[in-house]
Amino acid sequence: MNKTITGIFLLFSVLLYSQNKGTVSGIVLDKEFENAALPFANVFIKGTSIGTTTDFDGKYELKADAGIYTLVFSFIGYKTIEIPKIQIKKGENTIVNQLLSASEGVSLNEIQITGSVSKESESALLTEQRKATSIEQKIGAEELNRKGVSDVAAALTKTTGISKEEGSGNVFVRGLGDRYNITTLNGLPLPSNNPSKKNIDLGIFSTDIVEFIGIDKTYAVKNYGDFAGANVNIASKNYKGTGFLEIGVGTGANSEAISQSNFYLNDGPNYSGFYTKSYPNYPLSNYNFTTSWDREKANSPINGSVSIKGGESFNIGQDTRVNIFAVGSFDNGYSYKQGVSRGSVNVNGVARKDYDFTSYAYNTNTTLMSNIGATHKNQSLKYNGLYINSTSQKQDEYYGTVDIFDYAPEGGAFLQRATFERTELIVHQLLGEHTINDAFDVNWGASYNFVKNAVPNRRQNILTPDNWDNPEGPKSFQQTNNASDNHRFYQDLEEEEIAANFSTIYKFGKNETDEYKGKLTVGYSGRFKTVDFKATQFNLRINTRVDQPFVENIYNLDAYFNQANLNANLFSIETFRGNVSQANALSPQTFGGPQDIHAGYISVEYIISPKLTAVAGTRAEQINQTINWDTSLSSGSSKLDELEILPMISLKYEVNEQQNLKFAASKSYTLPQYIERALFQFVGATQSSVGNPNLYASTDYNADVKWEYFPKSNEIIALGVFGKTIQNPINEVVINSASNDISYVNSGDIATVVGAEFEIRKTLLNNNTKLTAGFNSSYMYTNQQLDKEKVINETSAAGYGISVDFTNTEDKLSGASDLLLNADISFEREFNNQKSLQATIAYNYFSDRIFALGTEGKGNLVDQGSGSLDFILKSKLSEKLGLNISAKNILNPTIERVQETQNVIVSSFKKGINLKLSLSYTF
Numbered sequence: 050m051n052k053t054i055t056g057i058f059l060l061f062s063v064l065l066y067s068q069n070k071g072t073v074s075g076i077v078l079d080k081e082f083e084n085a086a087l088p089f090a091n092v093f094i095k096g097t098s099i100g101t102t103t104d105f106d107g108k109y110e111l112k113a114d115a116g117i118y119t120l121v122f123s124f125i126g127y128k129t130i131e132i133p134k135i136q137i138k139k140g141e142n143t144i145v146n147q148l149l150s151a152s153e154g155v156s157l158n159e160i161q162i163t164g165s166v167s168k169e170s171e172s173a174l175l176t177e178q179r180k181a182t183s184i185e186q187k188i189g190a191e192e193l194n195r196k197g198v199s200d201v202a203a204a205l206t207k208t209t210g211i212s213k214e215e216g217s218g219n220v221f222v223r224g225l226g227d228r229y230n231i232t233t234l235n236g237l238p239l240p241s242n243n244p245s246k247k248n249i250d251l252g253i254f255s256t257d258i259v260e261f262i263g264i265d266k267t268y269a270v271k272n273y274g275d276f277a278g279a280n281v282n283i284a285s286k287n288y289k290g291t292g293f294l295e296i297g298v299g300t301g302a303n304s305e306a307i308s309q310s311n312f313y314l315n316d317g318p319n320y321s322g323f324y325t326k327s328y329p330n331y332p333l334s335n336y337n338f339t340t341s342w343d344r345e346k347a348n349s350p351i352n353g354s355v356s357i358k359g360g361e362s363f364n365i366g367q368d369t370r371v372n373i374f375a376v377g378s379f380d381n382g383y384s385y386k387q388g389v390s391r392g393s394v395n396v397n398g399v400a401r402k403d404y405d406f407t408s409y410a411y412n413t414n415t416t417l418m419s420n421i422g423a424t425h426k427n428q429s430l431k432y433n434g435l436y437i438n439s440t441s442q443k444q445d446e447y448y449g450t451v452d453i454f455d456y457a458p459e460g461g462a463f464l465q466r467a468t469f470e471r472t473e474l475i476v477h478q479l480l481g482e483h484t485i486n487d488a489f490d491v492n493w494g495a496s497y498n499f500v501k502n503a504v505p506n507r508r509q510n511i512l513t514p515d516n517w518d519n520p521e522g523p524k525s526f527q528q529t530n531n532a533s534d535n536h537r538f539y540q541d542l543e544e545e546e547i548a549a550n551f552s553t554i555y556k557f558g559k560n561e562t563d564e565y566k567g568k569l570t571v572g573y574s575g576r577f578k579t580v581d582f583k584a585t586q587f588n589l590r591i592n593t594r595v596d597q598p599f600v601e602n603i604y605n606l607d608a609y610f611n612q613a614n615l616n617a618n619l620f621s622i623e624t625f626r627g628n629v630s631q632a633n634a635l636s637p638q639t640f641g642g643p644q645d646i647h648a649g650y651i652s653v654e655y656i657i658s659p660k661l662t663a664v665a666g667t668r669a670e671q672i673n674q675t676i677n678w679d680t681s682l683s684s685g686s687s688k689l690d691e692l693e694i695l696p697m698i699s700l701k702y703e704v705n706e707q708q709n710l711k712f713a714a715s716k717s718y719t720l721p722q723y724i725e726r727a728l729f730q731f732v733g734a735t736q737s738s739v740g741n742p743n744l745y746a747s748t749d750y751n752a753d754v755k756w757e758y759f760p761k762s763n764e765i766i767a768l769g770v771f772g773k774t775i776q777n778p779i780n781e782v783v784i785n786s787a788s789n790d791i792s793y794v795n796s797g798d799i800a801t802v803v804g805a806e807f808e809i810r811k812t813l814l815n816n817n818t819k820l821t822a823g824f825n826s827s828y829m830y831t832n833q834q835l836d837k838e839k840v841i842n843e844t845s846a847a848g849y850g851i852s853v854d855f856t857n858t859e860d861k862l863s864g865a866s867d868l869l870l871n872a873d874i875s876f877e878r879e880f881n882n883q884k885s886l887q888a889t890i891a892y893n894y895f896s897d898r899i900f901a902l903g904t905e906g907k908g909n910l911v912d913q914g915s916g917s918l919d920f921i922l923k924s925k926l927s928e929k930l931g932l933n934i935s936a937k938n939i940l941n942p943t944i945e946r947v948q949e950t951q952n953v954i955v956s957s958f959k960k961g962i963n964l965k966l967s968l969s970y971t972f
């Protein structure tokens with residue numbers, strides 16, 4: 050980690066020395082097409098090797114020493130224009146816009162300049178989508194900036210058919226959740242930061258590091274086969290322009306949090322989020338814990354952010370170009386929720402747990418990233434380094450009934466849970482692209498990932514009325530039922546992974562115009578990871594055989610949990626394995642092991658006719674996963690050894706230069722996760738879960754048809770239909786147990802997803818004032834068989850005997866909304882003196898979706914449909930100074946979870962409106 054941080058700050062120091070030049074920039078327009086932007090036009094400084102090509106928006110930028118130059122604009126078939134006496138001043142930007150017209154047969158002595166196109170712009174990504182044989186979708190930094198998106202999870206919800214799970218960075222793609230998706234960074238896999246999730250929380254990735262996000266909803270053999278929803282690939286910034294350095298600061302607030310006269314958090318964690326805590330020596334025989342049980346008053350809940358980023362490009366000799374980019378940022382945010390929490394209700398509509406709750410939360414995100422790339426003739430190398438420290442601190446307080454049947458049934462109980470969670474992610478990547486000759490390319494990449502997720506010193510207490518018949522009476526621990534009701538919990542998850550990609554591309558079948566008709570790709574992918582999970586929980590067992598004193602103040606529990614009361618035998622300290630008398634009492638509960646995947650693939654792309662192109666291929670993956678566990682429930686191991694053969698085909702029919710018809714079909718699989726197969730019990734405030742060692746992979750069949758129309762470079766109209774069949778789908782269900790634990794099962798034989806997607810982006814005005822609008826929607830039908838006999842038979846045969854009693858024999862997929870909508874409209878105006886204004890209104894909506902399937906006659910738990918309206922205002926006050934204002938979740942709807950059949954609200958709260966003001970200054 051220290052090496053990564055040191056390298057990033059060294060890059061910043063390089064940037065500071067690059068500010069002794071000036072720049073010239075502008076837009077090249079095409080007179081032949083109503084002054085539209087002209088991409089790929091050559092712009093260079095006469096008599097030098099300094100030059101570039103315009104991007105898809107017709108924009109260019111050159112950097113040179115201060116002086117007076119002649120600027121040359123050229124394009125094949127157009128008149129070459131020379132503009133003399135252009136003065137470039139040190140540290141300043143000179144604007145030169147140019148209109149080019151047809152050459153009327155004049156022969157051009159054109160100087161060829163090699164340039165690069167920014168994949169941040171909407172028009173560049175749409176052009177790439179139009180040319181691609183496969184069905185793909187990308188959202189770039191330009192669009193993210195326009196819509197005021199701050200993290201990758203939120204970015205994905207702006208695209209067709211994707212929604213986000215409430216309270217997390219996990220996404221649903223076409224109704225398929227975490228287990229069906231895969232996340233990569235520059236094509237290389239990323240580890241998970243959560244033992245119960247397959248993918249890393251996308252909310253921890255700031256869009257500051259993003260050039261574009263690619264969403265492959267159809268399977269391609271270059272991607273790993275553990276896929277049914279989408280492969281989400283984050284492409285990190287790859288800066289290729291002239292040198293810049295930008296500093297930004299911001300402040301804001303959440304309306305719910307700022308409305309609180311007092312805001313409370315936990316003792317221990319600090320403002321920055323760089324905090325850790327281990328349990329003390331001799332924790333069973335003495336009370337040595339130093340952090341308080343009690344909440345503490347926090348600072349005013351004002352959000353803040355600070356960032357610094359910069360980039361530079363320069364030549365070494367005539368054939369080598371070096372690109373550098375680095376970014377460092379820190380963001381924090383406060384939030385507050387107040388509402389009801391009931392977990393679930395029984396068949397009579399009676400809640401077993403029934404709470405009013407308040408939740409205070411504070412999150413931080415620190416991101417450091419750098420990359421350096423070098424291109425020499427037809428060879429390129431690139432290094433990426435990324436460090437993220439993301440934290441979440443919560444003070445959750447519940448008031449009401451712990452258990453209506455036998456635990457404070459009349460209410461009056463108080464449950465407090467103080468949680469701090471920290472994720473550290475370190476990524477190193479080395480990427481190479483090599484053109485051996487005109488027909489042969491070699492591409493490769495290698496990465497080292499390390500993620501550590503820690504929950505240090507989670508604290509929970511449950512107090513009940515001393516007399517259950519008097520819920521408003523004095524509180525004590527006299528009626529405590531379970532040793533784990535009052536505990537301190539310590540968890541560490543470490544995941545370490547090495548991954549590699551290698552592919553060779555051979556082009557064949559030259560035609561009379563020296564263009565290749567075919568492309569053969571042969572490749573290898575490997576990922577080798579180890580998972581190591583450790584958890585220790587210290588239960589403070591209340592001695593109910595002695596008279597327990599009244600607790601005078603529920604927010605002063607340090608007055609009870611201390612050495613004096615331990616000596617007085619009011620409570621004792623033990624782990625799930627026992628107390629100080631057991632030899633292994635302090636041995637943590639563990640699970641983990643290695644997972645190795647070797648994959649080879651081959652594909653052929655061939656132009657069958659001028660209009661029809663086909664890609665066909667297959668991928669073979671050998672998966673070996675070994676899970677070992679040693680918990681309070683049992684110890685054991687489970688092995689998974691699978692060979693998956695995964696064919697695919699993709700067809701593109703080019704109706705004309707503006708329209709495509711595309712088809713894709715494939716086979717893929719869905720692998721169960723470590724925690725889902727380890728016999729380990731996770732205890733939550735209102736719900737617990739336990740693994741199923743007999744869980745096995747699902748098989749997925751996917752098909753898509755899509756029509757695309759590109760009226761202009763930055764416009765699209767698209768309509769697609771898709772279908773998926775999942776054999777032996779995996780579901781999270783409530784099992785028949787005394788504690789109603791959640792487990793994971795292959796719940797039936799077949800699940801089906803059928804849907805349609807529509808997207809339109811249109812420019813309504815395009816002159817000094819630009820008005821654009823976008824809309825996308827997705828409608829889905831999902832269905833799955835639910836077979837309790839299948840679950841009982843398969844798990845009983847393996848000796849674990851999980852029993853479920855589904856309320857319905859078939860149902861929708863969990864997490865799948867029937868309808869998803871996104872709409873936005875943007876206004877842009879450029880003024881003289883480098884001033885501009887941009888305003889965007891964006892709306893997102895998802896319809897009702899199942900959170901958990903119903904069992905034993907109980908209805909499904911359903912998250913009610915909800916919409917979010919955002920307003921973003923961005924302005925350039927001068928060439929160097931920018932001001933941004935945003936208001937997110939303006940409508941602030943009530944977020945509700947309802948149990949169907951019984952028709953009871955089991956969860957309800959408001960998230961609040963998020964307001965932010967930020968300033969940026971570019972040197």
